[in-house]
Amino acid sequence: MRLTMVGTGYVGLVTGVCFAGTGNDVTCLDLDPRKIESLKQGRCPIYEPGLEELLERNIKNGRLRFTTDATDAYKHAEVIFICVGTPSDSAGHADLKYVMAAADDIAASFIRFPGKTRTVVVKSTVPVGTTLKVRDRIRAAAPQAKFHIANNPEFLKEGDAIIDFNKPDRVVVGVENEETGELFRRLYEPFVRNGHPIYIMDILSSEMVKYASNNFLATKISFINEMANLCEAYGADIAKVREGMCADKRIGSAFLYPGLGYGGSCFPKDTLACIAMGQSAGVPVSVSQAVHDTNQRQRDRFFARIESHFGATLKGKTLAFWGLAFKPRTDDVREAPALTLIAKAISAGATVRAFDPVASETARAELGPAPAIFADMYEAAKGADALVICTDWDDFKSPDFDRLGAALKSRTIFDGRNLYRPDEMSRRSFTYFSVGRAARPGSADTR
Template sequence: MRIAVVGTGYVGLVTGTCFAEVGIDVTCIDIDQTKIENLKRGVLPIYEPGLEEMVARNAQKERLSFSTDLSASIQGSDVAFIAVGTPPGEDGSADLKYVLAVARAIGQHMTDYMVVVTKSTVPVGTAAKVRRAIREELEARGADIAFDVASNPEFLKEGAAIDDFLKPDRIVVGIDSERAQEMMSKLYKPFLMNGHPLIFMDIPSAEMTKYAANAMLATKISFMNDIANLCEIMGADVNMVRRGIGSDARIGNKFIYPGIGYGGSCFPKDVKALIKTAAENGYEMDVLKSVENVNEKQKSVLFNKISNYFNGEMAGKTFAMWGLSFKPKTDDMREAPSLVIIEKLLEQGAKVRAYDPVAMKEARHILGDSIEYGKDEYETLIDADALLLVTEWPDFRSPNFAVVSKLLKEKVVFDGRNIYDPVEMEQKGFTYFGIGIKQGEKQLKATV
């Protein structure tokens, strides 16, 4: 079986590589010549644990190849995945120009039956637009070639994408023909050996499932952050509350950790797109509007704590920041809370010295020389007025606090992810600020 994956960003590269890993011949296609040449040399455009080794292994076995030639790549392919970007427009809607450009190119060059699959996150109704674009190009050629369109949304967590693809919770496929169902069943058969469900449904439902899943997870995060802020006001400990509600099987313990807001390439974009899609169809998503509003405010919570502690006088002070990416195990800084905090600190005349285990290159690309960069987490602390924990990398979970204490000018820690224990921090002589924890009083030690 042969497949083509158009787009070598996060979704496309992981998808193509994981299919190659189970023995399928895969060609990944991109219009960016430099990116393709780098991939051929084993240089990846993204960081994802285990991906570099998997790309190299499958390229060496000639199951995975890279090309800029869409025409040659789709000829002989049974399935073509569209995995290009759908960036948000100014109004929050998903921009489909790249998806439809690929669809038209497929229509111009396909020579035999294939299933064209939208893997990109796209609004309900996109598959119909893809079908129409392909059909128009075929008619322009005078070609009578059968094809099917399917929707196969991805549910990959950055930092755990390979496991998510190879050992999926579920595989969702939207189809409208038996032939497409047979083809997609054959394609995903290697991933079903351990009982992972392959769920077939109509195409609009598959398209909606992706948005609904991300919107639900974003809702859990914003809800918990709202509760955390109220806990602080009322003198409750959100860590206790989280443990209490997370033990309820109806709620569960995932995505209920309070923090400084969600970021990344999916949640912010998809929540906006779903709100926009609903509005275009005469419906208001009131819950999701609140989710988005809470999240935007939450990104300023840590800065507000800093400002209050220093009485608004931050000019000339240096802040050590641990973590830049929006979450651990990725270099992705899109919509990262770190960017909001940095911007606000710089506006106040403060200096920021940051370190991230993976995202330093991306940070330099975005922030340039506006901040300083430490060679490791401890170098950032030298004569800093406070430590800001922004991304909960494992590297930061158990630092040498004796060293931290000596290097900091003032023993103050602002923990945006609640990874440190308030009681232990107080015992070590630190002034500690977490999220959803009443400050200035000893807290009972939460059992996690």
Template sequence: MKIAIVGTGYVGLVTGTCFAEVGIDVTCIDIDQKKIDNLHQGILPIYEPGLEEMVSRNVEKGRLQFSTNLAEAIQDCDVAFIAVGTPPGEDGSADLKYVLAVARGIGENMKSYGVIVTKSTVPVGTAAKVRAEIEQALAKRGADIEFDVASNPEFLKEGAAIDDFLKPDRIVVGVASERAEEVMRRLYKPFLLNGHPIIFMDIPSAEMTKYAANSMLATKISFMNDVANLCEIMGADVNKVRQGIGSDARIGTKFIYPGIGYGGSCFPKDVKALIKTAQENGYKMQVLQAVESVNEQQKSVLFDKVSRHFGGELRGLKMAVWGLSFKPKTDDMREAPSLVIIEKLLAAGCTVTAYDPVAMPEARHSLGDSIVYAKDEFAALIDADALLVVTEWPDFRAPNFEVVARLMKQKVIFDGRNIYEASELKELGFAYHCIGVRTEHREPLNDSITANKVSAAS
């Protein structure tokens, strides 16, 4: 088969490379000439473990090509995937201008039957808009060419995307014809040989499945963070609570780890988009609105702990930050909790020295020179008044705490990912704060009481 992938971002590049890995002829297309030139030189626009080697291998074998020429790539193409960005607008809705622009380009250049597949995360009803754009472009040409539109949402976890694609939990495909189903079944046949399921459904259901899946996972995260905050107030240990509820097969152990909020390119954008879609159709997603609210509040929890520990006197203190990306094994800084935390530290008068194994170049786009970027995790600790663990990279999970203690000015750790043992650190003389476990004296509802007093006084 011959396929085209339009868009060489995270989804497009991983998708195209993994299809090439099983022997399919793939052309990845992008309008950014510099990005295509870099890909020809083996320079990838994203970090994903194992991807660079796989791209190189398939380019060498001639199965993976890169181009800016959509018209050429679409010729005699069996399947064309639209994998361009759908950035959120100010109101939270997904911006479809890039998706629809690609659809027009396909309609202006296709020569024979093909299946046009939306791989980008798009709202319900987008496939119909894609079909309309292609039909209008064909009509302007006076061309009578049959085609099908399909929806094939991606379920890739950053940091594990290659395994997710090659060994999928499920493959979801929305189609509107038997012919399109047959083409997509043939395309995915190499991935079905080991029993991985392919689920065919109508197109609107496929489009909704992606949003519903990410929103469900985001809900689990926000729920656990909400519980963690209450545990801390009440003197319970959220780590034990997590073990207790995670042993229930109906709940499971995944996505119930307390922390400092979710980020990245998917959960924040998809939750907002689903809320907006509901609003546009006269419905209110009350649970998801709460999920989003809890997540935004959770990104400030670690800073609040820092402020309480130092009595609100932060000016002139040096803070070491371990981890900048929103999760390990990626350089993605989109909606990363680190950005909120660092912004608050700087506004409070702190200096910040940070280290991340791969995300520091990307972090510079957002933070510039407002912080110091350390050469390694230990260099970040020199003369630090506190360490904030923001991303749970494997590098940070078992450091030599005796070295950590010698390097720091004050032995204080704020663990935003609950990766350390409080008892071990306290034995070494550290003040240790984590999420969902009371490690400091707190008066229940103290903040609310203070707020009420201020209100009454005014």
């Protein structure tokens, strides 16, 4: 099939590359000329394991191309996927300006190139009812155009995006007729050979599946953090509580890791969008509100602990940060806890030295010149009064503790991802703070 991705970000690029991989002829459109130029050269503008190899292979075999020219991108398309961003606006609603601008471009191309029936698919995460608004907008601008509308939410996780897209737990598609449902069965059939289901449903339910899924996962994270905070208050150990609790098959263990809370481009904005949808419809959404509030508080709480360790002031202190990306195996720093903590540390008077295995550039663009970002994790730790761990990259899981201890001015670690065992850290003479477990002074603490 001839497919066009509108928006070549995390979702549009992964979707385009993977559909090209199963033999489709894919054009990826974006407004950003630098992104498109780099992709044309086979260089991936984002860090995503496995993506660059697939990109090169599909460019070489002629099934994947990139353009900034909307006319060119839409002219031959049979199926058009809208994959543009839907960030939160100032009131927490999903901002649909990019989606609607894409709809206008599509309508204009339908007027210029009338002819065969096309399918327009909203893949961006959008509030319930948006896909039908896109349909009506195109219809109003191009009344003669023949097209089907569909919603196809994306469930990939950054860091595992290729695996998730190629072997999805499920594919969800909202359609208005059986013909469109059949088209999606054909398109996704190569990806569900493992027997995983394709759910074809109405468009409103399909849109809601995405919000319900993300909101539920965010709820798990805020829930375990709330339990971790109770553990701290009462001297219990969240690691043990987690084990005992997660052995129950009804509960499971995924997304139940205590830490700094969720970040990224999806959970924060999708939780806010659910709250905004509830408010607009007059439906109480107190669980979603609590999930959001707990998540925001978790960062503040962690920072307050750092401050109180230093006697309520960070003036003149140096903090080293390991991990800038919102989670491992990505360079995405959108809503990353590290960025919040670094901004707070700088405004409290601290000097910040930082390291991330892949997110230095994206973080630099957000943080500006103030924090020094190093290419080596031990160099970042040099002379610091404490190390703050914000992302659970594998690189940090078994560091050379002697080297780390020698680099730090004070052997103090604030671990926002619970990477180490408190008793071991104490034995190694580190003063060690983690989440939901009792703080441990180093056995030779000299603070």
